[in-house]
Amino acid sequence: MPRTAPPPDQARLQPFRLEALTPLNHEVLRLELSQIDGPPLTYREGQFVTVRLPDGTARSYSPAAACQGDGRLELHIRTLPGGRFSTWLRSDAGRSGALLDIGGPYGDCVWTPPATAGAPLLLLATGTGIAPIRAMLVRHLAGAGRHPVHLYWGGLDQPDLYLSEEFAALAHRHAHFRYTPVLAAATEPWRGRRGYVQAAAADDLPRLDGARVIACGSPAMVDAARTLLVAACGLAPDAFHADAFVAQGAAPMPSGDASLSLEVGLPQAPARRLAAPPGGTVLNTLAAAGLLQGVCGGQAACGTCRIGIAPAWRAALPPPGRKEARLLAALGSGPEQRLACQICLEAPLDGLRIELP
Amino acid sequence: MTTQAISSPDQARLEGVGPAFDPERLLHVRTLTRQAIQRIAAAIQPGMFEEDAVEMARDLLAEAGMLRGWHDVYVRFGSNTTKTFGAPSDPGVVLGEDDLFFIDIGPVLQDWEGDGGDSFVTGRDPDKARCAADARAIFHEVRHKWLSERATGRALYDYAVSCAAARGWVLNMDLSGHRIADFPHAAIHEGPLAGADFPPSRLLWVLEIHIRHPSEAYGAFFEDLLLEDSYF
Structure with a gap:
């Protein structure tokens, strides 16, 4: 949905290409975008991104698909008569292949289950x-x-x-x-x-x-x-x-600042403390530091991001989902091992200690 | 989509292999990959949710010791067959009685990569059956051009576009071939075959053909290694 855009932040803008434009009904369009370069934009589902048109106009929308960490975005945009984005999308410029700058993610309206078991x-x-x-x-x-x-x-x-x-x-x-x-x-x-x-x-x-x-x-x-x-x-x-x-009616403060830390034990070097943006995965942070590079794009498929979790932190992590658990078992992993691509860094994991193989 | 050219002086570098490269092992993984695709397809029935089919595929691969993959396991049903590689499927799609689905897996066995894809139909919809068959047929048309003319990667995909159009389909150039090697080929070259301005060598490249209907929400996919006729 369109929102009041936060102040433009040039440092956060990343170039995306409009890959496909599909009508979903008489006034809503689905935009499929792919990031051209830079580390893949990651977001927590429910956050929003800011899209800057070539004329500098900024509009904000929440991605409509789960974050895959692969630089792809799906946005649903309600077109409005006379709206700047709507006009651009209907013009010759707003066709597949067009380039847009996108910043974010912003906001904290994310999935928050009830604290009471069984409550809706x-x-x-x-x-x-x-x-x-x-x-x-x-x-x-x-x-x-x-x-x-x-x-x-x-x-x-x-x-x-x-x-x-x-x-x-x-x-x-x-x-x-x-x-x-x-x-x-x-x-x-x-x-x-x-x-x-x-x-x-x-x-x-x-x-x-x-x-x-x-x-x-x-x-x-x-x-x-x-x-x-x-x-x-x-x-x-x-x-x-x-x-x-x-x-x-007020613009939100951008989130995603590097306010968490990740302590990384290395096999033959002193441990390192890395700044970690909340909402990203452990693999995102390790890849940004050049310490580990996944192959499958964070899909829990290749196992190249298998890491050890320090004993004191194991209970703090949510248990592995079925997909992660199945791959860990197939790889003959011990209980201390997890996939870095499946661990989302949130405030309770600030200071998490991991061990690289 | 335009693809950046890779000139022939780069061929030796881009066709490099890792220390564990072993043609026989790679061919063996290819055989196991093709067999796994057939086993997965045989277990898929109309009425299944796509998500359940993906889980079933992972279970089958795990039983075969082939769960680890250089890419995720993809089973696409119905309208999701138009989705490009890596794009998340729309949830909750159920396979119909007259429907189309495809499988795309990239298992890694020890140090060797596999990669294979194929499309299948349920029921008797002639257009969908033709779509699945055409993905396979276009793959072989393009492969024969590679065999007979030593065409470049770029020329192969130019040809693939025309082959698809001649049969009434649109080729998805986002899936335009890639390297394969001892794991991980991504350490050598992640670029597309369609960007190679040299004739690709045998056993080192995967030819991908993903076609979709120009206006309706279905498509088909086939991929395999670039190899001679005796391997098919």
């Missing part, structure tokens, strides 16, 4: 606010089995909900995930919910104490949802997450 995670979206929600679901839904996850996506009419079939398929596959489309002005026969997403959610989930809510979309929806769900459903005010600037 409620996702609310309107329009292209679905993009960061989709990225989060792709990344986290399969591993979120301890919590029921409810998605309410609102639009005026059926064509607005351009990913409905995808979410319905996800709901079919994941018993803990429920998808509810909500239309405010359905013109065709519609047997689904009518009205607004926050009202539909409040009706279905009248008790939200212990729950968390992530809302992405129009400022009106975000404001109304916060007010309603706190007042009527017992939601704790600090359990409501939204892009702060959406509701407050």
Whole structure:
């Protein structure tokens, strides 16, 4: 979804090429972009990036796909009559092969499960606010089995909900995930919910104490949802997450500063302490320092980034997912070994000590 | 897409191999790779989710001692067959009764890399069957040009584009061949075969053919090593 752009930061801009432009409905376009050079942009699903047009205009959008660390971005852009980006996209310049500068990532509206086991995670979206929600679901839904996850996506009419079939398929596959489309002005026969997403959610989930809510979309929806769900459903005010600037109108402070540290034990050299951007992987940091280079692009496929975890830190790491665990087993790994490409550096891992083989 | 030229003086460097290079081992991994693709394909049925097929493929490869790969395991269903290498699939795609899917694996056995891809259809949709067959046929048309004319990598892909167009498909030039060697070939050269302005040598390059329908959401993929007829 379009946002107020943060101040341009030349140092963070990276050149991307527009690879494909695909209509998703009558007004939303899917942009597929690939990074031309520089270390691949990485982001946490739910964060946003700033796109700078050749004329200097900046617009911000949340990637709609899970971060693969391969320099590819998928953005969903609602075109508006007279909008600068919309006009550019419709011009001869805005075609496949065009170059754009992209900065970021920014923001901290990311997947945050409820602290209470079994409490629901409620996702609310309107329009292209679905993009960061989709990225989060792709990344986290399969591993979120301890919590029921409810998605309410609102639009005026059926064509607005351009990913409905995808979410319905996800709901079919994941018993803990429920998808509810909500239309405010359905013109065709519609047997689904009518009205607004926050009202539909409040009706279905009248008790939200212990729950968390992530809302992405129009400022009106975000404001109304916060007010309603706190007042009527017992939601704790600090359990409501939204892009702060959406509701407050202020540009967010860029995140991604190198505020974490990683201690690296080397086989025949003194240990090194590396600055590590939060949200990136251990492999990102090791590669930036020239200490380790993966081959498969962070897919937990090649095993070249297998590292040791210092004993004191093993319990702090989330257990390996199925893909990582299967490869570690295939490689005959010990319990101290993990794949650097699968360890996301967050604040609790500040100071993590690892050992390179 | 334009591809940066690689001139022939670079050929020796770009066709270099590592200390563990062994043609016989590489051919053996190729055989195991082709067999694994067939086993994976045989286990895929209409009604499966793509994500489940990928997990099943990884399980089969793990059982065969082939899980480690220089790239990830790809099984693409339906509309995801138009996705280029590395692009994440749209989630929740179920294989239909008249559908198309492809498999792309790059296993590493000890020090030797494999890489193979092939496409398969369910049901009787003649257009999708033709798409899968054409990816294979274009691969061999291009390979024959390599054999008969000692064409450069760039000329091979120029030809591949025309072969695809003649059959009514669009060739994805993002998947335009690459080196293969003792693991990892990426340490020698990561560039595309389509950028090579010299005739590629046998057993050192993978020829990739990824075609898609010009307007509909399906495509097909085939890849294998550049080798002589007796290997097919």
